[in-house]
Amino acid sequence: MSDLAETLMPIAELRRNQPRFRGLEAGHLACLGCGQALAARLVTEAAGPDVVVANATGCLEVFTTAWPQSAWRVPWLHSLFENAAAVASGMEAALRAQGKSSKVFAFGGDGGTFDIGFQALSGMLERGHNVLYVCFDNEAYMNTGVQRSSSTPHAAMTTTSPPGKARMGKRHLKKDIISIIAAHNIPYAATASVAYPSDIRKKVRRALEIDGPAFINIHSPCPLGWGHDGSLSIEVARLAVECGLFPIIELERGALTGTMPLRAPRPVTDYLKPQQRFAHLFQNDPRAKEELEHLQALADHNIETYGLRGERPDPLDSAGADTVRRGGVRWA
Ligand SMILES: Cc1ncc(C[n+]2csc(CCOP(=O)(O)OP(=O)(O)O)c2C)c(N)n1
Ligand code: SF4
Numbered sequence: 001m002s003d004l005a006e007t008l009m010p011i012a013e014l015r016r017n018q019p020r021f022r023g024l025e026a027g028h029l030a031c032l033g034c035g036q037a038l039a040a041r042l043v044t045e046a047a048g049p050d051v052v053v054a055n056a057t058g059c060l061e062v063f064t065t066a067w068p069q070s071a072w073r074v075p076w077l078h079s080l081f082e083n084a085a086a087v088a089s090g091m092e093a094a095l096r097a098q099g100k101s102s103k104v105f106a107f108g109g110d111g112g113t114f115d116i117g118f119q120a121l122s123g124m125l126e127r128g129h130n131v132l133y134v135c136f137d138n139e140a141y142m143n144t145g146v147q148r149s150s151s152t153p154h155a156a157m158t159t160t161s162p163p164g165k166a167r168m169g170k171r172h173l174k175k176d177i178i179s180i181i182a183a184h185n186i187p188y189a190a191t192a193s194v195a196y197p198s199d200i201r202k203k204v205r206r207a208l209e210i211d212g213p214a215f216i217n218i219h220s221p222c223p224l225g226w227g228h229d230g231s232l233s234i235e236v237a238r239l240a241v242e243c244g245l246f247p248i249i250e251l252e253r254g255a256l257t258g259t260m261p262l263r264a265p266r267p268v269t270d271y272l273k274p275q276q277r278f279a280h281l282f283q284n285d286p287r288a289k290e291e292l293e294h295l296q297a298l299a300d301h302n303i304e305t306y307g308l309r310g311e312r313p314d315p316l317d318s319a320g321a322d323t324v325r326r327g328g329v330r331w332a
Contacts, residue, residue: 142222
């Protein structure tokens with residue numbers, strides 16, 4: 001037997017015997033380091049096999065289902081860009097009418113969630129459908145070539161918010177989607193980051209325990225659109241949390257019940273620098289300093305608003321760092 005075969009055989013065996021159910025298999029067509037691919041795998045892994053998924057048009061749909069293949073191991077339906085929540089509502093109602101208890105997921109990108117699918121999502125939440133809606137937030141319309149969405153951060157460069165004489169990247173602020181979702185007074189809403197896998201798993205399981213609508217917004221770096229090396233995706237995602245620009249929180253019936261505290265918040269520049277979409281903020285332009293101050297102020301505002309200053313077990317230890325405090329009590 002060759003050295004290579006000796007190396008490969010145990011790996012193949014390992015994969016065959018892996019104990020965890022994988023709702024999203026390897027072998028799809030996502031770019032290297034795609035945060036969304038990892039996040040979707042974590043979400044479906046946590047949920048197990050008894051789920052059905054409605055997936056809005058976008059990168060996730062495209063890279064998982066290149067005809068005639070599919071990377072999904074759960075029943076999965078491609079919806080339009082704008083109506084994943086409406087389709088999931090119908091699936092849930094149909095399953096309920098048949099007396100079946102399968103859990104229903106709706107998946108969308110930030111374009112499909114914050115923008116074009118928002119009306120359907122708001123209706124789904126207001127009607128109280130027993131659906132977990134997961135937004136994979138990569139902060140732009142990536143599938144069609146990196147156009148800005150209402151989730152794109154202030155000052156970021158996209159193909160439709162280029163920096164130039166008139167402005168330094170996107171003029172508007174990232175939409176505060178989690179507050180808008182929480183205002184529907186749904187049983188459970190949370191933010192999460194692909195940098196904290198066990199936190200994602202816990203939040204999915206928590207959401208699935210609930211009878212009624214739940215929403216999780218997962219920050220999911222896109223190396224192509226953000227302009228960082230694919231190997232840095234997890235680091236970049238972690239820095240977004242650690243500087244306060246992407247706060248990790250939980251809300252039940254609109255009330256804040258959990259946060260991921262930051263022992264020593266990092267400056268926003270640590271997060272912005274590795275990304276090409278913010279490169280213009282590090283050029284010799286007097287407006288750049290102003291924008292950096294603005295972004296720092298936004299991060300500080302999040303830290304104060306959600307009371308994020310506090311002890312955290314160990315930011316480098318994935319098991320500890322993923323622990324979210326709920327009302328002062330650790331959620332194990
Ligand atoms: C009504 C409609 N408008 C535009 C499109 C084209 N379109 C397909 S995917 C997409 C962007 C998806 O962006 P997002 O939801 O953020 O997901 P991502 O690709 O970034 O994961 C657009 C504009 C469409 N399919 N339908
Ligand atoms: S473009 Fe971005 S979101 Fe789409 S597959 Fe590539 S890394 Fe993932």
